[in-house]
Amino acid sequence: MRKILLSLFFLGWLLPVNALPVSKNSDTFLETDSAGYRSYRLDEVTVISNPKAYAKLFEFPGSITYLSERNIEELNLRSVKDISTVAPNLFIPDYGSKLISSAYIRGIGSRINSPAVGLNVNNIPYLDKSAFDFDFLEIDRIEILRGPQGTLYGRNTMAGLINIYTKSPFDYQGTKIMLGGGNYSAMGISAFTSRKINGKMAFSLGARYRSNDGYFTNKYNDKSSGDTKVGGAQFQFQWRANKRCKLAVNFDFESSDQKGYPYNFYDKETGKWGDINYNDESSYRRDVITGGVLAQYIHDRFMFSSTTSYQFLDDDLHFDQDFTPLSIFTLRQKQRAHTVTQELVIKATPEKRWQWLAGVFGSYQGQKTDGPVDFRNDGIRLLIADQTNKQLATLKDKFPAMPVMKVDVNNSDLYIDGIYRTPSYGFAAFGQFTANDLFTKGLSVTAGLRLDYEHLEITHHTYATEDLSGHITGTKNIMGNDIELFRIPFVLPLGLEGAESMNTVELLPKFEIKYTFAKSAFIYASAARGYRSGGYNFQMFSNLIQAQIRTDMMKTLMDNMPGMGGNMPSMGGSSEPLSVNDVISYKPEHSWNYEIGGRARMLDNKLTADAALFYIDCRDQQISAVSGYGRVTRNSGRTASYGLEASLQATPVKSVLLTAGYGYTHATFKKYHDGASDYTGNYVPFAPMHTLSVTGAYTLNINRNTSLTFDAQYLGRGKIYWTERNDVSQGFYGLLNAGITLANRNAEIRLWSKNLLDTRYQSFYFETMNAENLAVDNSFMQRGRPLTFGMDVTVKF
Template identity: 55%
Template sequence: MCLCFLLLTLIGNAGEEYVDSTGYKNYYLQEIQIVSNPKSESKLLEFPASITVFNTRNIEDCRIISLKDLSTLSPNFYVPDYGSKLISSVYIRGIGSRINSPVIGLYVDNVPYLDKSAFDFDFMDIEKVEVLKGPQGTLYGRNTMAGLVNIYTRSPFDYQGTKIRGGYGNGNAWSVALSHSYKVNEKFAFSLNGRYRKDDGYFMNEYTGEKSGTSEVVGGRGQLQWRINRRLKINISSDFEYSRQNGYPYSKYDKFEKRWEKINYNDEASYKRNLSTTSLFVQYTHECFVMSSTSGYQYLKDNMHLDQDFTPLSVFTLQQKQKQNAFTQEVVFKSSAFRNLQWVAGIFGFYSGLRTDGPVNFKKDGISYLIEGQTNTQLSALKVQYPKMPDLSLDIDNYNLYINGTYQTPTFGLAVFKQLVYNNMFTNGLSGTIGLRLDYENSRIKHNTYSTDNLRGNISGQMTVVRPSVIGGDLVIPILIPLDIPLSIEGKERMDMWELLPKFELKYKIGKSSVLYLSAARGYRSGGYNFQMFSNLIQSQIREKIMQTAFYQMPSGIFPEIQVSESMPMRDIIAYRPEHSWNYEIGGHSVFGDNRIFADISAFYIDCRNQQISVVSGYGRITKNSGRSVSKGIEASFRYVPMDNLQFSVSYGFTHACFVSNNDGEIDYKHNYVPFTPKHTLAITGGYSIPVNCSWLDKIDIDLQYLGRGRIYWTELNDVSQPYYELVNGSFSFTKGPFNLKIWGKNIFNRRYQSFYFEVMNAQNLKQDNGFAQKGRPVTFGTDVTIRF
């Protein structure tokens, strides 16, 4: 039975399920523990923060196959589904990230995924997922200022057997998966799994006549686990995934008339990725402490092709190839026995070697509009300003202009941290927590952007020399200035960041069923470099060199007032600074009514400085620091289990995130809403298990979900937005012994909405950007068959 609603509580204390002798599921609330976490061990009811937990049953029955499927199931947790697996934009409580540094940490079996390009992978054999809200920087460090997602895979010591699953749905979507877990003896166990899925997409590219947004994914995972004795555990795991996607289903959207056009672009848009992660986990338990060591290595290699203008014009295309080798190592010590004073301390280090190749190909329309057109417009404007200037025009001979770019961005970091918890402080049930982390990060960039062929062409025109009529009158002199211009930008930059990340908490336990908490914590998000800007910088260099060539060959006195301005340092152009926040939260949660009613509420206030947001820059997006924003809101959830096989749940999140100061020199965005953050999230769910107990059927499970979110503003100007919308999902599941048949549907009423909107330069009208949007996935439905033995 799909128990998504069970996990919609902020603190995740919506209990577990079991199947009794009648064959149907019983729902009940109980205190469960956070497991397999080297840094904390606590009953969820007593956890002094907002956390949502999804267990194995929830993930499988709700068809949660990736991080994006968790969107809205946890209040104020929004992960839009658009583009490709390269894009994993996560927004929590008004803080989010579309490109560059993430705002949440993602850990899989205690191994951090450093780059958000790796966040979107397919789930299989997942034991549980924890979504923690608010800064987690004291224990987890950089890029966890909005929260943390912990994913734990199933242990072969806890589950043995074989599972085969196959499914088919509309859009020619089909999948197969096979997993096997085996405990050899009490000291050694292993597991293996493999998965494959494919679909033909749900959108059509009008220009090519082909489907846009198709996907194909194949992967597998292996685990070896030893429990050598009661003190020592060793786990080795390795996961691999290859994914291939065709097309970014973006279509023009008129924000004034609110009118969609068809997907209609001519060049390739695709994404391919190889992702491999290997880890070693060692845990040693002593009478006085528990020592955990986690070593991780991740290899990512991908290749993205993009029609950057998303129109039938041949303006320019972008290719981005990433190759990353990331190493992480963490050693943690924590107190082993429950005492009034508990502690955890550790050291963490990482290295990420990332090389990005980003060639840009200016095609005939791009050369015509962006180089010739802009330069000729500039020459015409100068003619008005300087009447002595001759009439000039630019003609480019290149049919294509291929700009190659290589960007090496190695990052290195070290951190030490410690946290103390004192229980029963002054009175029974009152606990205080204080923690501090020192974080150092070194980020570098070595960049080389160059044209593989010189820019060739000429500047032509004529200059009139005024002469008396007695000597023949005015003399018209033709002008032809040949161009053969090499293009290159090369250099290197370095950024060092030192951060102190404190945390303070108070928790008061009332009896055995209620907890109140109050917390304050500092978070930060790493600074970095916008190497996406170099295509724009090359365009500027083209225009500058063309103008210089023309000016230097003109007679003196024609441009007496033109002066060469001092250029801005490259670091100031391409770098963005770290983002910082202070998060204040108060909340409580309680279980009552014979453990059949659970309630939770929390309120938060976030003061964010130097907030990093994604903005339009030519035909791409860059990260800039926006000044300051304040985000405040509430999260509340209620769950009721009137009968053992029936439950209801309501979960609501409200976020009011606005700029306090944000001025780009032309527009003041003060009091505007922070883009990409839903103002409201709402989940209403219910589940019912019907025992049948006949010769051919044991039970029927029925699940329904209502998921609502909005309004979402897409731009700093707040001139484009997606109003509140709702999605309805549901399933019927039929079980007989080891066999299960599920019939499912998502977005059952085919709700039409924007999952994403952005703006880019309009080559044909530079004064008005083009707007593009991706429609949300339409109604999808299908059936899954699972066999366990």
């Protein structure tokens, strides 16, 4: 009851800040700083920052959330995962490691493999979501675009797109040093400087480091689970040779080291939480280097831009795959990827009645993944020897005349290595045309189309570093005595090797109509097609090796068992050889998104309101599922999602900033049968039904150069189903955050807290193989972050 009353107290006088207040100039937003109010021209066409868009923020015909530098600071957004808390219908669960960035918009998303939500940083596309989760440093603004963006941005943006822009060295000059600390031994330091070399050239340079202990404790070793260390640097150079030619060079490096993971055992029948209690190492190390060159030429009639990028990713994941004190098996995944992209865009100059855009895009990614699975002594006993003996006992029940057979394995450890090379490349051509004031003033129509081609290969080599060996004993009870009839030794070399490939050609159209019926109000309707790439499941190779063990074991019996002559009864399973491609591959996912909405400014621009309704028809939706020894991606058949987003932004007085945002998503399976169960009519997992953001800030100007700002946010989401069966879920919950900032021209002190009421909630749930009883999976849950608080001190000069 105390938590509810405190929540109502804060909600009674504060609402959220997702955008900035509007001045009497309808195209200018105002932002408070230590010197009072300064204006940002959000409608200014800064082509170097976005080669594909001209639309003023307010006039953008789509569902969008905009976060300014001040929003990012007040909401204490430190990484991409934090954005999820403030944007309607965006869900990025914070669990596991930086490897895992499972982004969902409107019920469409991805837990593993290809992303469904795209990420661009300074217009550089991050094609691999293993690199999505990076720490922020001097971010200027963030845009979250909901709905398919594939016509302009290509595959894997079928649910939406996140654009992140760092500060331009032409817009900010000076040096900032920040020191911070908090509970759980949190500490951070960053330094950033930005300088103009002359009127045509400017650069910025920054570095960052942070660390913290994990929020929870592993009972097995009494150590915190989730300790994190992250460091990085960034560099930006911009050259404006003249009014027509511009060049920007961006570079970012980040290195991270995490210990984990805080997965509690969970009884889904009773809803009771167990301990974090596992014995083998779990950790994640990652290095990411990203660089890009953006060049632009402005002609009187057109603008031409070139964007070239390179990204290098090197990481190493260790996983106690069973998350129990038993030594069952561990998983390691080590990736090394080189990604190169090139895009050329030409478009008409702005403020023309006829707007057009055309471009080409190419990408190449060379990736090598090492994915060994190490079966430890308990795993060999439970998963190989005991399971084989259970199958032999079942055969004995069916065929009583058979002798009693038992398998004994000599190996104390079975290390199955896997090396997978997955080069891919793609090409695309796209165009978009807009007719303004068509037939009548204020009516515009847009049509766009993208032709996208992708080629993906996999060369795989999965093998055991030593042969599986042991013996099979056959006994028979004769006159009360067990007589050994035979002892057959076996030595089984294990391995699979081969290559597969897939080609995808897609057309991604977009249609849009917009009517502006006043200077500060418009409505729109759109239809767009999106798709997400298909791919391969590396973890399925362990299942194929298990099938190989069963087949080779039976062949040994058939060839060597006295009197059988090769006529051994089957132990179960198909006798047909498995198609590797059918087992490991999954198909592309496709969707049509239909949307209507509008936006308006009222009360002398003190109130902005927008709303959007959507319906999504999705075919072959990619669903993450447990299969044998790991988690894989499968195609679900068909899903449907509908809902809305709405927001209000108000500035009743110049010292108060208020915003409220709400999203509703109803996502269900229209057709999905996984071969064992029919999930038709069930809710799609990992799609919160409600998202709510209510935040606000009040600034007290102590004098001309000093201000004191109070801010608070109430952030809610739920109900979230965790499984296709809909048997485990997290109900709606809310988090209360707050902060106080004292600032002047040269320094700033900020006290902040997150989850102020220490609300307990589930951030993630999964099921995995129960080695002791394969009929019932083990369930695990990760608890959301508890109450955290700290202080940041920033010095500017």
